[in-house]
Amino acid sequence: MKKLALHWKIIIGMVLGVVYGLIANKLGWVDFTNAWIKPWGVIFVNLLKLIAVPLVFASLIKGVASLSNISKLSRIGGKTIGFYLASTVVAVTIGLFLVNFVQPGNTFSQEKRMELKEAYASKAGAKIDAASNVKEDGPLQFVVDIVPSNFLSAASDNSNMLQVIFFAILFGIAMIMLPNEKTVYVKGFFDGINDIILQIVDIIMMAAPYGVFALLGGLVVDFGGSADLFIALGLYSVTVIIGLLIMILAVYPLVLRIFTKVKYFDFFKAISPAQMLAFSTSSSAATLPVTMERCEEHLGVSEEVSSFVLPLGATINMDGTSLYQAVAAVFIAQAFGYDLDLAAQLTIVLTATLASIGAAAVPGAGMVMLVIVLSAIGIDPEGIALIFAVDRILDMMRTVVNVTGDATVATVIAATEGELRQVSQEELMS
Ligand code: ASP
DSSP states (O other), X not given: OOOOOHHHHHHHHHHHHHHHHHHHHHHTOHHHIIIIIHHHHHHHHHHHHHTHHHHHHHHHXXXXXXXXXXXXXXXXXXXXXXXXXXXXXXXXXXXHHHHHHHOGGGGOOHHHHHHHHHHHHHHHHHHHHHHHHHHHXXXXXXXXXXXXXXXXXXXXXXXXXXXXXXXHHHHHHHHHHSOHHHHHHHHHHHHHHHHHHHHHHHHHHHTHHHHHHHHHHHHHHHHTTTHXXXXXXXXXXXXXXXHHHHIIIIIHHHHHHHHOOOOHHHHHHHHHHHHHHHHHHOOHHHHHHHHHHHIIIIIOBOHHHHHHHHHHHHHHOOHHHHHHHHHHHHHXXXXXXXXXXXXHHHHHHHHHHHHHHHSOSSTTHHHHHHXXXXXXXXXXXXXXXXXXXXXXXXXXXXXXXXXXXXXHHHHHHHHHTTOBOOOOHHHHHO
């Protein structure tokens, strides 16, 4: 029998997970699911997170050190950041257009608004606290946060990825500046580490179908009885989803068409396992090892480019998150009866772009940063209570877009640098 491709196995795992969750809900297997199914999902995500820091560190050092000189590094770095910023601004703008056109917030009845606000106000509290800490910081705090004072403490927390990236780039730059004979062994060491970690990714991915089954089964059981809220927030969700689909089906194909020769269908096939993992884990950071592996081995992006562009993208480039923040902010404003003028909409473009850059690549981070967008346009941050019920599912979807955006930019940078290898049909399909 022909071996089933990985993405099919993952799809089957996802579908069975949802079916299991629905059945478990009906039959009241909540405790059983929490005790025996969910932990497998947690273990799977932990495995992915486990290798995130070593992978980012080793691959970035290898990537930077293999750039022959500093000017190549600054060229690729500048291009990467330019593409990331441009794609984020496009995403926010699409979100704003859609939400102003559909106006999902104007459909709420006053009663429903109060009911939702009350029901979720306590949960919103924790997110608001987390974000108000961020708000009180000075304008340069984000730069301060990038520079670690201790490498080990930076590396001990996955949410400090930017600090790890900073140190790895510094390390790589120092290596370029030294004569080759001084660094040849260190280079060989990191090359080896990099290959070993990519092999670990392969091993972990063998468990992916079971991992996504457990993750989705557990999630559906968690959602349990809140189906009516899903319906009440349907129009808002549909607006976000349409925006995300425009990114996936129109913006990225267009960008690939303009800058590369890669066919979108091939691109899609190559990165689909990463997209499915993004959906199941809601975390670009947890998905990063797989995104890198798919880009390098199935799309032909050189390691030099992928190991620089993708870790950076996972932390700072979140097109899906910024689009969602724009829609959510205007939706909440509409629901509370505010009229947003052009200045307020431009503030959303700016703050949603910055907030998505600042959001950690973990589940729910985009919602924490949404509080900042809301405050910037003078709306009570309690408003996030309104969208709480549907946030997890939208988080899953926006993470798919975040990861797809990173892979698109990596492909574009590779193509424009002559670093995109022609892949065989077999590599594409596997
Ligand atoms: N979960 C998203 C990610 O990891 C971030 C967010 O929008 O919450 O990419």
